[in-house]
Amino acid sequence: MNADLILKSNSIFLGKGQPISGVVAVAGGRIAYVGPADQAPPLIGPNTRTLELGDQLVMPGFHxxxxxIHMAALMFSKYMFMMLENTSEQDCIERMRPFVATRPKGAWVVTCGWYLPFWGEGAALPTRASLDAAYPDWPVCMSSGDGHTAWLNSRALETLGITDDTPDPAGGEFVRDENGHLTGVAKEMAGTKVYAQVLNGFTExxxxxxxxxxxxxxxxxxxxxxxxxxxxxxxxxxxxxxxxxxxxxxxxxxxxxxxxxxxxxxxxxxxxxxxxxxxxxxxxxxxxxxxxxxxxxxxxxxxxxxxxxxxxxxxxxxxxxxxxxxxxxxxxxxxxxxxxxxxxxxxxxxxxxxxxxxxxxxxxxxxxxxxxxxxxxxxxxxxxxxxxxxxxxxxxxxxxxxxxxxxxxxxxxxxxxxxxxxxxxxxxxxxxxxxxxxxxxxxxxxxxxxxxxxxxxxxxxxxxxxxxxxxxxxxxxxxxxxxxxxxxxxVRRQHELGTLAEGMLADITVLDRDLFAVPAGEIKDAQVALTILDGEIVYQR
CATH class of the missing domain: 3.20.20.140 (Metal-dependent hydrolases)
Structure with missing residues (x-):
């Protein structure tokens, strides 16, 4: 069988153990051969593409x-604000001002990233009062960085129909003050339910x-x-x-x-x-x-x-x-x-x-x-x-x-x-x-x-x-x-994914260097050179 694509590298990680030097040949979306170059069967045809990768690491695609997907897509998009740093309740409010200015009044303002442990020992949970004072004209929903707690203002609570009389869902809590009034914080299943409602409210x-x-x-x-x-x-x-x-x-x-x-x-x-x-x-x-x-x-x-x-x-x-x-x-x-x-x-x-x-x-x-x-x-x-x-x-x-x-x-x-x-x-x-x-x-x-x-x-x-x-x-x-x-x-697909072996689906990642040849502290600096799915290159740096 003629190969559609041949990858030659001095470092091929098969999915286990140490890397080998050789080639990976792809035909019809699957791996036709992987092993030493001098033992490879005849693979090159008139339409075969061969890539000489040197010391770049060839490996199974990351899984x-x-x-x-839904949360990540929206949180990493221009439609939401990721708050990567924050030191207090008021700091969070100030950091989101430029983003709020991009949102029409009345539109949802959705953020993620506030993190109580960053606010110092003994810091209290935030409340809707601070959000109400800063952003009365927008419904605001702020997810904690771990995704398990939502912080909302009064307008958001009203928009979602959550009141002092709303019962807590199983495994969750709408936090209330000593008088039984909502503070604007929703924990665990209460928070994730709120967040699901908000995220599903974006346009198609x-x-x-x-x-x-x-x-x-x-x-x-x-x-x-x-x-x-x-x-x-x-x-x-x-x-x-x-x-x-x-x-x-x-x-x-x-x-x-x-x-x-x-x-x-x-x-x-x-x-x-x-x-x-x-x-x-x-x-x-x-x-x-x-x-x-x-x-x-x-x-x-x-x-x-x-x-x-x-x-x-x-x-x-x-x-x-x-x-x-x-x-x-x-x-x-x-x-x-x-x-x-x-x-x-x-x-x-x-x-x-x-x-x-x-x-x-x-x-x-x-x-x-x-x-x-x-x-x-x-x-x-x-x-x-x-x-x-x-x-x-x-x-x-x-x-x-x-x-x-x-x-x-x-x-x-x-x-x-x-x-x-x-x-x-x-x-x-x-x-x-x-x-x-x-x-x-x-x-x-x-x-x-x-x-x-x-x-x-x-x-x-x-x-x-x-x-x-x-x-x-x-x-x-x-x-x-x-x-x-x-x-x-x-996912019980180890018979077709996760390793580089003959007959496996040709999902392959190529890194720009041999990770096995660099100090451990430099692993983080590597970048992806090629991403291959079903034998087709879907990304090339």
């Missing part, structure tokens, strides 16, 4: 195992424009596959919009593979519909998602022991779904052949999630067609690392989260518990399979930086010196494997 033209911009970033960062996970636990508000992805697919503009994980509900109506409808190799349903706790920064992640800087006696967060209800959801999902993915950040939530998986497995037996995962796993107990391996549950994790605020994490959990924060090394040593992603929009999209965080345990400025909890760092090969083969395992 972001956990992100939210704005949303499609934002999608196109995000997809261009996927290509620029060498991302050939993603997992689009339900962003809330509420039916009808999970912010998955496969119908929009269908339009891009039909127009030949879906330049990555989207794997869909809608919210798991007891009736399973939407997951069943999506399982039947979305079966295309570039747009397919792969399972279901649910939340079990919140985030550490607002003390809503569920811990086995109280927070070190507890705000009240017994402050250890709470589950967003009762354990018995999660047990039932996992059982129903697995019984119906659906892989389950559960948001678990605190060690208490991780323990409860593993309990649910263990009960389902005992009742139903192991099904090789099902790959259950836990998402995030920021703080874990050593015994539960062994349970992950024993149950075959994958750990879907985001190295970028470890670098957002290490000092805040230490204040929340104390130095003893941080030894098991983002415990990549301990997990791999125990036989746990890792899948890496970003949870975009709560972190930056760049997978190369994410790989660097896992290898160095340092941010892009090289801090902290020596690496934060460096004993949990992993090798470059292990980090790349988690971002390629590991993520393919999470």
């Amino acid at each position: 972001d195992a956990h992100l939210h 033209a704005e949303i499609k424009d934002a999608y196109a911009s995000l997809f261009a970033q996927f290509r620029e960062y060498g991302i050939t596959s993603v997992c689009d996970l339900g962003a809330t636990s509420l039916p009808g508000a999970d912010l998955l919009h496969p119908e929009l992805l269908e339009e891009f697919l039909a127009a030949g503009k879906l330049t990555f593979r989207a794997h869909l994980f809608p919210t798991m509900t007891k009736d399973m109506a939407r997951p069943k519909m999506m399982r039947e409808k979305y079966t295309h190799p570039k747009l397919c349903w792969r399972g279901v998602k649910q939340f079990l706790d919140g985030v550490s920064s607002t003390h809503t992640a569920y811990l086995s022991e109280p927070y070190t800087n507890a705000r009240y006696p017994g402050d250890r967060g709470q589950l967003t779904v009762a354990e018995a209800d999660m047990d039932e959801l996992v059982y129903l999902a697995n019984k119906n052949g659906m892989s389950m993915r559960i948001h678990t950040i605190g060690d208490g939530a991780i323990h409860a999630g593993l309990n649910a998986y263990e009960k389902a497995q005992k009742a139903l037996g192991k099904d090789p067609a099902i790959q259950n995962t836990l998402e995030h796993l920021e703080n874990i107990q050593q015994g539960d690392i062994r349970r992950l391996a024993g149950l075959g549950v994958m750990a879907s994790m985001q190295p970028a989260h470890s670098m957002i605020d290490p000092a805040g994490i230490e204040a929340d959990l104390g130095l003893e518990r941080t030894k098991l924060m983002w415990a990549f090394r301990d997990m791999l040593d125990a036989g746990v399979r890792l899948a890496f992603g970003t949870d975009v929009p709560t972190a930056a999209l760049n997978p190369i930086e994410n790989v660097s965080y896992a290898v160095t345990r340092q941010n892009t400025q090289g801090l902290p010196q020596g690496g934060w909890e460096y004993h949990q760092h992993i090798s470059l090969s292990e980090a790349l494997e988690a971002y390629t083969y590991g993520s393919a395992c999470a």
Whole structure:
């Protein structure tokens, strides 16, 4: 068979182990040969394109195992304001003034990025009063940087029909003052429900424009596959919009593979519909998602022991779904052949999630067609690392989260518990399979930086010196494997994605240098030279 494309490189990472020198040949959208150049069969025909790449690293395409397309597209677009730095409630208000000036009066002002731990020890939650004073003529909705809390002004509350009498949704809270009046802050499922309503309020033209911009970033960062996970636990508000992805697919503009994980509900109506409808190799349903706790920064992640800087006696967060209800959801999902993915950040939530998986497995037996995962796993107990391996549950994790605020994490959990924060090394040593992603929009999209965080345990400025909890760092090969083969395992497509081998789909990323030949501190500086999907070059720097 004549090859359509041949990539020659001194460094080819196959998806596992160390790189080799040789060629990758692509024909008909799949890999026809990979190996030493001098052992390659006759491949060159009249239409074969050969690229001499020298020391540039050829590898499987990056696969972001956990992100939210709809939220990320809008948050990274010109229609919203990302607040990357902020030091106080008033600082947030001042930083958004130039953006508010671009919005017509009465139009939604939507921002993301305020972060309470950045405001100093003992800082109080913001209120609608400050937003009302600054921006009375716009409905304002500001998402926290972790995406779990919304801060609204009075006009936004009125527009959404939220009053003092509005009941709290399961797993969420509309914060009220001592007189029972809304403060303007909505936590967890209350906040995500609000945010879903607001984000779905943009015009179709704005949303499609934002999608196109995000997809261009996927290509620029060498991302050939993603997992689009339900962003809330509420039916009808999970912010998955496969119908929009269908339009891009039909127009030949879906330049990555989207794997869909809608919210798991007891009736399973939407997951069943999506399982039947979305079966295309570039747009397919792969399972279901649910939340079990919140985030550490607002003390809503569920811990086995109280927070070190507890705000009240017994402050250890709470589950967003009762354990018995999660047990039932996992059982129903697995019984119906659906892989389950559960948001678990605190060690208490991780323990409860593993309990649910263990009960389902005992009742139903192991099904090789099902790959259950836990998402995030920021703080874990050593015994539960062994349970992950024993149950075959994958750990879907985001190295970028470890670098957002290490000092805040230490204040929340104390130095003893941080030894098991983002415990990549301990997990791999125990036989746990890792899948890496970003949870975009709560972190930056760049997978190369994410790989660097896992290898160095340092941010892009090289801090902290020596690496934060460096004993949990992993090798470059292990980090790349988690971002390629590991993520393919999470969607049960490792037979066709995640490695460079004969017969695999030709989804390939080429970096501008050999990461294996540079100091670890320079990994972050690499850039994508080529992105290839189905054997076609979709991006070239």
